[in-house]
Amino acid sequence: MSPNSGALAVAGRRGVIRRYFEHLPVTEKTPIVTLDEGDTPLIFSERLSQEVGAGVWLKYEGLNPTGSFKDRGMTLAISKALEEGSKAVVCASTGNTSASAAAYAARAGLICAVLIPEGNVALGKLAQALAHGARVVEIEGNFDHALTLTKEMAQSRPVTLVNSINGFRVEGQKTAAYEVVEALGSAPDLHVMPVGNAGNITAYWRGYREAAAKGWCDFLPRMFGFQAEGANPIVRGHRVEDPRTVATAIRIGNPASWGGAVEAADASKGQIRSVRDKEILEAYRSLAAEGIYVELASAASVAGLRQLASEGLVVPGCRVVCILTGHGLKDPEWALAGAPRPRRVPAAIEPILEHLELA
Ligand code: F0G
Numbered sequence: 001m002s003p004n005s006g007a008l009a010v011a012g013r014r015g016v017i018r019r020y021f022e023h024l025p026v027t028e029k030t031p032i033v034t035l036d037e038g039d040t041p042l043i044f045s046e047r048l049s050q051e052v053g054a055g056v057w058l059k060y061e062g063l064n065p066t067g068s069f070k071d072r073g074m075t076l077a078i079s080k081a082l083e084e085g086s087k088a089v090v091c092a093s094t095g096n097t098s099a100s101a102a103a104y105a106a107r108a109g110l111i112c113a114v115l116i117p118e119g120n121v122a123l124g125k126l127a128q129a130l131a132h133g134a135r136v137v138e139i140e141g142n143f144d145h146a147l148t149l150t151k152e153m154a155q156s157r158p159v160t161l162v163n164s165i166n167g168f169r170v171e172g173q174k175t176a177a178y179e180v181v182e183a184l185g186s187a188p189d190l191h192v193m194p195v196g197n198a199g200n201i202t203a204y205w206r207g208y209r210e211a212a213a214k215g216w217c218d219f220l221p222r223m224f225g226f227q228a229e230g231a232n233p234i235v236r237g238h239r240v241e242d243p244r245t246v247a248t249a250i251r252i253g254n255p256a257s258w259g260g261a262v263e264a265a266d267a268s269k270g271q272i273r274s275v276r277d278k279e280i281l282e283a284y285r286s287l288a289a290e291g292i293y294v295e296l297a298s299a300a301s302v303a304g305l306r307q308l309a310s311e312g313l314v315v316p317g318c319r320v321v322c323i324l325t326g327h328g329l330k331d332p333e334w335a336l337a338g339a340p341r342p343r344r345v346p347a348a349i350e351p352i353l354e355h356l357e358l359a
Contacts, residue, residue: 177207
């Protein structure tokens with residue numbers, strides 16, 4: 001069946017559960033907690049396409065309601081928690097999961113508890129969790145420690161874990177792959193994305209495989225996941241005890257869905273690789289120069305695309321999709337750090353024109 005025949009998303013329906021109802025583990029009895037997430041733009045990048053000699057599209061997931069891809073999985077995880085009678089949810093987070101969990105829990109009237117790593121959560125993300133009334137604790141440890149503790153909490157207390165080890169998260173997130181197939185009319189040849197806890201690459205791979213099984217596309221993409229070099233356990237083949245990167249969202253040393261990432265890369269003839277912080281920052285700036293504002297972790301996909309191109313892995317004329325996972329407004333500090341502060345001038349036309357070099 002052609003993806004353009006309306007076989008995928010149900011036209012006119014908002015939010016990923018309603019749009020993809022038949023393809024998700026929900027029933028008529030599931031209370032749908034939604035903020036109209038999903039249906040994000042797939043933007044063609046003229047500049048990147050020219051640079052790498054292929055067609056490059058950017059899936060701008062920063063345009064989800066809380067500013068990251070997490071909302072696709074959270075709508076399902078929170079809806080199912082509510083259906084199962086849960087009163088509280090808990091998550092560990094580098095920031096975006098907590099922002100999303102807090103918003104959807106608030107909408108559902110559930111308590112949301114959040115464990116964040118010490119000193120490494122972007123301010124915008126923390127502000128979101130607090131604004132939505134989450135109970136936030138900063139632990140003296142990193143994300144991996146926080147995740148271990150939340151798993152223990154979910155085992156010993158009546159709270160639902162909403163990290164991506166909750167299977168409903170991955171189910172919701174797979175809808176992004178459906179949307180890519182729907183927009184392109186096929187799968188891309190290469191799929192490039194950042195990898196942290198590895199739930200999202202697991203979800204995309206599932207989404208593409210299902211799309212092929214349902215006849216919406218007739219081939220699968222090669223999946224390339226990029227970790228930051230100082231936080232690249234999958235590339236190294238062992239956990240990283242003290243992960244370090246400027247891209248705090250993916251500062252993770254022991255990904256929960258490690259196996260899912262390896263499976264996606266191996267089965268698709270792709271790879272899990274790493275990019276340096278410097279390359280992430282360069283990609284962040286070049287995306288901004290093209291009008292697209294993302295957070296640092298998201299820029300890892302474009303840094304990764306450049307690496308693939310430099311090694312001759314981007315076949316001329318092929319189609320590439322890069323996933324931009326989160327919005328730049330989450331963490332404006334990096335934009336401010338790289339630009340001169342606006343100069344103060346008198347409120348008169350002449351000095352303004354002179355300063356702007358428009359005189
Ligand atoms: N990009 C952004 C903006 C993220 O927030 C994350 C993960 C990733 C990429 C990596 O996705 O973990 O599925 O491989 N953020 C999590 C959080 C860990 O707590 O918000 P992944």
